[in-house]
Amino acid sequence: MGHDATVRYTASEALDRLRAGNDRFVQGTARFPTVQKEVLADLAKGQRPYATILGCSDSRVPPELLFDAGFGELFIVRLAGNVLSPEVGGTFQYAGVHLRTPLFLILGHEGCGAVHAALEAKFRGARDRSRIEALLQNILPGLDGIDPTASPEEQLRAGVEANVRWTIHQIMESPEARARQAEGVLQLVGAVADIATGRVRFLEA
Numbered sequence: 001m002g003h004d005a006t007v008r009y010t011a012s013e014a015l016d017r018l019r020a021g022n023d024r025f026v027q028g029t030a031r032f033p034t035v036q037k038e039v040l041a042d043l044a045k046g047q048r049p050y051a052t053i054l055g056c057s058d059s060r061v062p063p064e065l066l067f068d069a070g071f072g073e074l075f076i077v078r079l080a081g082n083v084l085s086p087e088v089g090g091t092f093q094y095a096g097v098h099l100r101t102p103l104f105l106i107l108g109h110e111g112c113g114a115v116h117a118a119l120e121a122k123f124r125g126a127r128d129r130s131r132i133e134a135l136l137q138n139i140l141p142g143l144d145g146i147d148p149t150a151s152p153e154e155q156l157r158a159g160v161e162a163n164v165r166w167t168i169h170q171i172m173e174s175p176e177a178r179a180r181q182a183e184g185v186l187q188l189v190g191a192v193a194d195i196a197t198g199r200v201r202f203l204e205a
């Protein structure tokens with residue numbers, strides 16, 4: 001089955017497609033990759049992805065596979081720790097203005113090394129190379145609510161979710177994002193992938 005690039009999905013339809021794709025992946029009934037030449041030729045004329053995803057660079061969480069999505073379906077940025085940077089903001093703006101994807105997803109994952117490193121720096125004084133530390137600076141503000149007395153495992157679990165919510169919070173600080181959300185044309189959701197099962201858990205707003 002190919003992706004029909006002529007269809008415009010609503011945000012909730014887009015979310016349903018992600019959920020259904022993740023179900024197929026977890027149940028071992030994924031249909032990827034079955035792309036045909038005609039589909040690629042059709043997509044060469046233009047793309048109309050239904051979801052924009054900011055995910056982690058971690059090799060165990062490729063969004064196309066987790067959501068059993070093919071060519072033309074997902075517009076993706078991947079950065080260690082799924083952090084927001086000016087370039088990510090620009091990519092999201094492009095997706096919103098020019099591609100008009102109805103759904104934006106921030107996809108964290110259990111056991112994230114970047115969040116782990118930020119927690120180690122915050123609570124246990126760990127130091128990293130300068131560019132890694134610069135990356136961690138984007139994560140640390142989101143970890144303010146993490147319980148310092150919790151175990152490292154509990155901190156990491158809470159930190160992964162807090163980091164996703166922090167990225168969402170930063171995006172929603174822009175007047176443009178708030179306006180689009182109010183118009184109902186943009187839906188921004190968070191999710192956390194469980195590496196051990198491939199199951200994606202969507203966060204409540």
Ligand SMILES: [Zn+2]
Pocket residue numbers: 056057058080081082109111112113114115
């Ligand atoms: Zn990660």
